[in-house]
Amino acid sequence: MTNKKSPIEDRIAGLYRQQKAPVPESIWQNIEISLNAKQKKRRRSIWLFISMMTLFMILGTLAVLPLLRKTHKADIADRDSAFEYRHDKIANDASEITDTSSQSTEQAIASSRRISMPETILKTDGTTSLIRNQRSSAKPVESNMTVKVTSQSNERNTTPSDKIAAVDESATRYPISAFDGGVHIERSVPQQIPGQLTLMEGRDIYPTWIGPNREMMSLPWQNQHEKNAGIIRQHRLRPFIGLSAGIGLPFRKMVNHSVESELYIGRQGTEHPLYLTNIQADAGLLLDDSWSIKSGIEWQQAVEQFSYKKFDATRLEYKTDDITGRIDDTSLVRGLLTEQFGNKYTMLNIPLYLGYEKRFGRWVFGIDGGVGFNIHFRTSGKVLVDDQKIQSLDNRHDIYASSTGISWRVGASCLRSIAPGTMVYARLMCMAYPDSWTLSTHPNEIRYRFLTANVGLRKVF
Amino acid sequence: MNEHIIIQNCLRNDRKSQKMLYELYYQLMMAVCLRYCKDEYMAQEALQNGFIRVFSGLHTYDSNKPFGPWIRKIMINCCLDQLSRKSVMANLDDIMPTESTTIHDPEFEITDAGLTRLIESMPIGYRTVFSMYVIDEMSHLEIAEALQISEATSRSQLFKARNYLKAALTNKRKLFL
Numbered sequence: 001m002t003n004k005k006s007p008i009e010d011r012i013a014g015l016y017r018q019q020k021a022p023v024p025e026s027i028w029q030n031i032e033i034s035l036n037a038k039q040k041k042r043r044r045s046i047w048l049f050i051s052m053m054t055l056f057m058i059l060g061t062l063a064v065l066p067l068l069r070k071t072h073k074a075d076i077a078d079r080d081s082a083f084e085y086r087h088d089k090i091a092n093d094a095s096e097i098t099d100t101s102s103q104s105t106e107q108a109i110a111s112s113r114r115i116s117m118p119e120t121i122l123k124t125d126g127t128t129s130l131i132r133n134q135r136s137s138a139k140p141v142e143s144n145m146t147v148k149v150t151s152q153s154n155e156r157n158t159t160p161s162d163k164i165a166a167v168d169e170s171a172t173r174y175p176i177s178a179f180d181g182g183v184h185i186e187r188s189v190p191q192q193i194p195g196q197l198t199l200m201e202g203r204d205i206y207p208t209w210i211g212p213n214r215e216m217m218s219l220p221w222q223n224q225h226e227k228n229a230g231i232i233r234q235h236r237l238r239p240f241i242g243l244s245a246g247i248g249l250p251f252r253k254m255v256n257h258s259v260e261s262e263l264y265i266g267r268q269g270t271e272h273p274l275y276l277t278n279i280q281a282d283a284g285l286l287l288d289d290s291w292s293i294k295s296g297i298e299w300q301q302a303v304e305q306f307s308y309k310k311f312d313a314t315r316l317e318y319k320t321d322d323i324t325g326r327i328d329d330t331s332l333v334r335g336l337l338t339e340q341f342g343n344k345y346t347m348l349n350i351p352l353y354l355g356y357e358k359r360f361g362r363w364v365f366g367i368d369g370g371v372g373f374n375i376h377f378r379t380s381g382k383v384l385v386d387d388q389k390i391q392s393l394d395n396r397h398d399i400y401a402s403s404t405g406i407s408w409r410v411g412a413s414c415l416r417s418i419a420p421g422t423m424v425y426a427r428l429m430c431m432a433y434p435d436s437w438t439l440s441t442h443p444n445e446i447r448y449r450f451l452t453a454n455v456g457l458r459k460v461f
Numbered sequence: 462m463n464e465h466i467i468i469q470n471c472l473r474n475d476r477k478s479q480k481m482l483y484e485l486y487y488q489l490m491m492a493v494c495l496r497y498c499k500d501e502y503m504a505q506e507a508l509q510n511g512f513i514r515v516f517s518g519l520h521t522y523d524s525n526k527p528f529g530p531w532i533r534k535i536m537i538n539c540c541l542d543q544l545s546r547k548s549v550m551a552n553l554d555d556i557m558p559t560e561s562t563t564i565h566d567p568e569f570e571i572t573d574a575g576l577t578r579l580i581e582s583m584p585i586g587y588r589t590v591f592s593m594y595v596i597d598e599m600s601h602l603e604i605a606e607a608l609q610i611s612e613a614t615s616r617s618q619l620f621k622a623r624n625y626l627k628a629a630l631t632n633k634r635k636l637f638l
């Protein structure tokens with residue numbers, strides 16, 4: 001659509017549209033300097049972000065590393081639950097350990113193959129001991145192994161020879177080179193009672209050459225050092241899901257690009273932030289019941305009150321004929337005009353949080369921080385477009401941007417266990433949107449910050 | 462090179478392409494800036510800020526629409542910002558036409574140059590609204606938004622600008638008679 005113009009105005013327009021003017025060279029140099037400065041600033045922000053993330057990861061690793069090295073009896077207790085032990089009474093031990101020539105003693109002849117056993121079982125007086133080959137061993141043991149197996153009073157029909165055979169059979173599954181001088185110090189065995197038959201399950205508890213889910217003999221440790229060999233703490237990584245809802249207080253900051261204008265003052269006077277509602281569904285992973293990472297989907301709606309009053313407004317009033325429906329009379333009415341509306345800013349975000357929590361009995365306290373990525377932003381309501389004119393936001397797409405950008409979040413939460421793996425929680429969170437919600441071409445920049453309080457439910461599996 | 466390709470390269474912060482885009486438009490845009498700004502120095506400042514704003518906000522440009530009007534609009538906004546910063550357009554309604562020497566200039570003719578001088582002699586308030594409406598084809602709603610005035614003020618300013626132009630032309634014709 002073109003504006004109505006007289007011929008002379010058309011001539012002026014044609015004259016000016018193609019008009020060119022000389023520009024000094026220095027302009028481009030100044031532009032280049034400004035662009036370089038902006039780029040540097042952006043790069044600095046990116047590096048700052050990367051450095052912060054790296055620092056965060058290093059600190060996280062440093063916090064986790066001591067836990068990895070830590071060995072304590074509690075680990076053994078933890079492991080006990082994972083394995084199945086069948087112990088006979090200790091009182092029977094003495095009678096069970098008989099001379100080596102008795103029935104309960106069997107000689108297991110190792111295969112004629114050259115087998116380098118990581119652990120060699122030697123016969124001693126009335127007991128059995130275990131000697132570990134060290135890497136420094138000149139020759140691998142190639143031998144007939146004599147194994148004393150304690151007699152068992154359990155109901156299982158497994159004979160000691162079966163067990164030895166099991167060892168041997170299993171050993172053939174792996175290349176010999178894998179065992180040459182191998183030391184399985186790290187694969188520690190939980191505390192056992194000497195001379196007991198133990199059924200063990202689990203990958204970490206027996207040398208790999210025995211194979212999983214096989215019965216093995218329990219043998220007394222050769223020395224205290226081996227007995228106290230370290231056990232790697234088993235980390236527990238558990239998934240969880242959560243659902244929360246809450247309300248929040250919005251804090252709005254509006255600035256004008258240049259000087260304060262009537263529009264800016266008008267908008268400041270007519271728009272009042274009221275509250276924020278949010279619902280979040282998330283899923284994540286919990287490491288050792290302390291560190292957590294979670295993400296999900298978050299719906300947020302900020303509500304503002306739009307209130308406009310004009311004292312000397314005029315309105316045209318119509319009077320219609322009840323029968324014909326035609327306008328009978330018109331009159332101008334002067335008075336107070338009030339426009340009130342609830343402006344809504346609806347957002348869909350994908351948040352990503354990293355958190356740490358600590359348990360105190362049934363209570364858990366945690367802190368977390370993260371970033372939210374906006375994937376949808378919609379505005380509805382009314383807005384003042386000049387000092388007097390009000391328009392619907394639905395018809396104006398030149399004010400608000402299509403996305404709110406990223407948002408930074410930091411929160412503190414308090415959780416209480418209500419059932420195994422299920423917790424209710426309350427959470428306080430600060431959220432800041434660093435980018436303006438308005439378009440860069442719009443004279444007003446609007447930024448929001450929120451303080452929210454949420455309640456939710458978390459299920460850990 | 463195709464303007465679209467240059468813009469795509471500019472989006473990747475390619476400095477050479479940015480210079481190419483600048484060279485494509487700088488003379489035209491300088492003319493726009495000169496039309497809105499009070500003096501050449503102010504126009505140069507507006508042009509510089511305008512191009513920085515163009516390169517920074519290029520991602521908001523809709524490639525389905527022509528680039529010319531978009532860059533022109535940004536330049537106009539920059540000029541208006543510049544003017545409002547210097548309080549030149551503090552109150553459009555208060556600016557009344559002053560007696561212009563150009564109208565009574567014996568050298569004045571209704572040629573292209575004469576018309577240009579006539580437009581330049583207009584008070585800044587009239588000239589701004591007149592330029593936006595007649596030359597840059599902006600509607601009263603757009604003018605009102607850009608200048609942060611009411612639509613009615615925009616209409617009245619244009620009416621006054623047209624009267625001013627008519628009076629100046631009539632005056633000139635009389636001089637010739």
